[in-house]
Amino acid sequence: MNSLMARRAVNWIMTGLCGLALAIALVPLVSLLWLVISRGLAGLSWSFFTALPAPVGETGGGVGNAIAGTLYIVGIACLIGVPFGVGAGVYLAERGDTRLGDGIRFIAEVLSGVPSIVVGIVAYGLVVIPMRRFSALAGGVALAVLMVPTLARSTEELIRLVPHELREASLALGVPQWRTSLRVVLRTALGGIMTAILLTVARAAGETAPLLFTSLNNQYWNWRADQPTASLTVQIYNYAVSPYAEWHDRAWTSALILLLLVGSLALAGRLLSRRRVR
Amino acid sequence: MQTASEIATAAREPERPPESAPARVNVPDRVWSGSLLLLGFAVLAVAAIIVAELVHIGGPAISHTGVLAFVRNSVWDVTRDVFGALPFIYGTLVTSAVALVLALPISVGLALFLTEMAPPSVRSIVSFPISLLAGIPSVVYGLWGLFVLVPLLRRPIEPLLAKTLGFLPLFQGPPIGLGYLAAGIVLAIMILPTITSIAIEVLQTVPGTLREAALALGATRWEAIRVSVLPYARAGIVGATMLGLGRALGETMAVTMVIGNSPSIRASLFAPGYSLPAVIANEFAEASGDLHTAALAALGLLLFAVTVALNVAARLLVRISRRGPTRVAA
Numbered sequence A: 001m002n003s004l005m006a007r008r009a010v011n012w013i014m015t016g017l018c019g020l021a022l023a024i025a026l027v028p029l030v031s032l033l034w035l036v037i038s039r040g041l042a043g044l045s046w047s048f049f050t051a052l053p054a055p056v057g058e059t060g061g062g063v064g065n066a067i068a069g070t071l072y073i074v075g076i077a078c079l080i081g082v083p084f085g086v087g088a089g090v091y092l093a094e095r096g097d098t099r100l101g102d103g104i105r106f107i108a109e110v111l112s113g114v115p116s117i118v119v120g121i122v123a124y125g126l127v128v129i130p131m132r133r134f135s136a137l138a139g140g141v142a143l144a145v146l147m148v149p150t151l152a153r154s155t156e157e158l159i160r161l162v163p164h165e166l167r168e169a170s171l172a173l174g175v176p177q178w179r180t181s182l183r184v185v186l187r188t189a190l191g192g193i194m195t196a197i198l199l200t201v202a203r204a205a206g207e208t209a210p211l212l213f214t215s216l217n218n219q220y221w222n223w224r225a226d227q228p229t230a231s232l233t234v235q236i237y238n239y240a241v242s243p244y245a246e247w248h249d250r251a252w253t254s255a256l257i258l259l260l261l262v263g264s265l266a267l268a269g270r271l272l273s274r275r276r277v278r
Numbered sequence B: 001m002q003t004a005s006e007i008a009t010a011a012r013e014p015e016r017p018p019e020s021a022p023a024r025v026n027v028p029d030r031v032w033s034g035s036l037l038l039l040g041f042a043v044l045a046v047a048a049i050i051v052a053e054l055v056h057i058g059g060p061a062i063s064h065t066g067v068l069a070f071v072r073n074s075v076w077d078v079t080r081d082v083f084g085a086l087p088f089i090y091g092t093l094v095t096s097a098v099a100l101v102l103a104l105p106i107s108v109g110l111a112l113f114l115t116e117m118a119p120p121s122v123r124s125i126v127s128f129p130i131s132l133l134a135g136i137p138s139v140v141y142g143l144w145g146l147f148v149l150v151p152l153l154r155r156p157i158e159p160l161l162a163k164t165l166g167f168l169p170l171f172q173g174p175p176i177g178l179g180y181l182a183a184g185i186v187l188a189i190m191i192l193p194t195i196t197s198i199a200i201e202v203l204q205t206v207p208g209t210l211r212e213a214a215l216a217l218g219a220t221r222w223e224a225i226r227v228s229v230l231p232y233a234r235a236g237i238v239g240a241t242m243l244g245l246g247r248a249l250g251e252t253m254a255v256t257m258v259i260g261n262s263p264s265i266r267a268s269l270f271a272p273g274y275s276l277p278a279v280i281a282n283e284f285a286e287a288s289g290d291l292h293t294a295a296l297a298a299l300g301l302l303l304f305a306v307t308v309a310l311n312v313a314a315r316l317l318v319r320i321s322r323r324g325p326t327r328v329a330a
Helices: A002-042 A046-050 A064-095 A099-111 A116-131 A136-160 A164-172 A177-205 A232-241 A245-277 B002-012 B027-065 B067-072 B086-117 B120-135 B138-165 B180-204 B208-216 B221-250 B253-258 B276-283 B290-323
Strands: none
Touching: A002 A245, A002 B086, A002 B120, A002 B138, A002 B180, A002 B221, A046 A064, A046 A245, A064 A099, A064 A136, A064 A177, A064 A232, A064 A245, A064 B027, A099 A136, A099 B027, A099 B290, A116 A136, A116 B027, A116 B221, A116 B276, A116 B290, A136 A177, A136 B027, A164 A177, A177 A245, A177 B027, A232 A245, A232 B138, A232 B253, A245 B120, A245 B138, B027 B067, B027 B290, B067 B086, B067 B290, B086 B120, B086 B180, B086 B221, B086 B276, B086 B290, B120 B180, B138 B180, B138 B253, B180 B221, B180 B253, B180 B290, B208 B221, B221 B290, B253 B276, B276 B290
16 A cells, blocks of 8 residues: 555656646747747837837947848858758658668668758858859858758658649549659649748748858858858857857847748648648 | 538548558659658768868878877977877866766756656656757856856855865865856766756656556565666667767857866866867967967867767767667666
8 A cells, every 4th residue: 555655656746747847948948939029129219120220339229131141141051952852752752662762761761860060061162262252142052952951851751741642533534654743743732732832931041050051151141152151040159159248139139030930831831731731 | 512522521430541652663653662761861971071071181180299198298388399188188178077076966867857757747847948048148157157157156165165175175176156167067067958858858768667567566666666667778878978978078059168278187177278169269360370270170070980989979879779678777
């Protein structure tokens, strides 16, 4: 009897500890979100979205060029990364049940664990050294390299969700394989693939490390792919490690904008998939 | 009218489709297959490019210093072209170890709570904030670490640790705030969602019958978890931990912002240190010469090799444990 009591006590203690783990995990999240929102809102104004960064000692200013730069670099990354990422995913889903497909799938999984700073070095070697300057293109290449493996794996999984009967029905009607893949299978999976792209873009927009020595930074507006370009994440980093209190405030406000950007992309992806998949 | 709709219904009657379409090989299909194969090779190309570039850029430094000396030397003096990676390797390992010690029990506890203990409604409410935690950009974690965690460590936490556990060399020295401990804690927060989500995935593959057998023999819920659930899921949880470790080793921004950036090797967790990704992030753009760039790229190659090895091992473990029972411990 006594031992049963003890065993029950252990059961309740362990249950309590596991519940405590939940509480501990939520503390930093709540603290982080609260600070980003409260400290970020303090500096938020319309001009923060549109103006160029103000020098030390001056009030006002904004991160307009950094927001535009992030969108620009991520846009370049999408142009390069999405076709290859989605394409590799289609390959894995349609032809991936071979030994080669298994190998490619495994490599994609392993590549998604490669540190993003390493990918920055790779883009530096691919673009910055030949062009002899930091550029938005180099940043885009770095983000594209990061996007391909993750996008390939998620695209594959989404295509595999398409019911087999659809494909069989199309083939049975005499539609050739390539048309079946493109017009029936891929079209059915399109909503899901859009979700995967949006989630991957959200992650890419939040990357800092691969941009530090590829797209570098820029105090001004820039729309040329061969010039250094500002990005929201690098700007947050520079503001945060600076010794000026007013720059720290700007770091928090920029972080709020970054979270809104990343969050709305991820949310759009979620909503899209909810509507499609049910 | 009547007959037309009857015909339509008849046409909609489910019919068994043929087992497989006749293998009609025509030119567009061949083109389609070929281009798919090319796209599949894109992944291999990415892998090859990464390795080739790292070796290409980092090679000169390794041939200048020698592999063993590079890894073993603890002096990093750019002006004299002396490149020793040991302080960075040490800092990376120490911060990752701190992160694992803190994150592993919490993640496994959390995963157990969500899969085995909590009602399904709690699970669906909680899984959203956990996934939110995974989506926050690392520079924002760094910002939080720098302005929230570091001041907290400096004032109440580190002096308190020194007072209670100060007899250990780990908790000695001035409480600066910036250092291994700060980096380890931020990393722990960042890898928590990684480990938790994979652990949940693994725990969900444990067959209900195992649990029920233990419960039927009179085990309490915790005993059922300890005797039948955890042994079954062990390989998968180890794999999850290794994936979390891989993420911790390569994490750059958050660590760079709170580790203190001092290329030294200290026993105390309060002391400022440096890590492999952090030194690359800080010095690469302003490298003082080709050899300096090469040495930083060689650090990147080292980081790449370690994380790839970890990821390969971890993925294999997770795959094996997903496929079915491993050894169920006696």
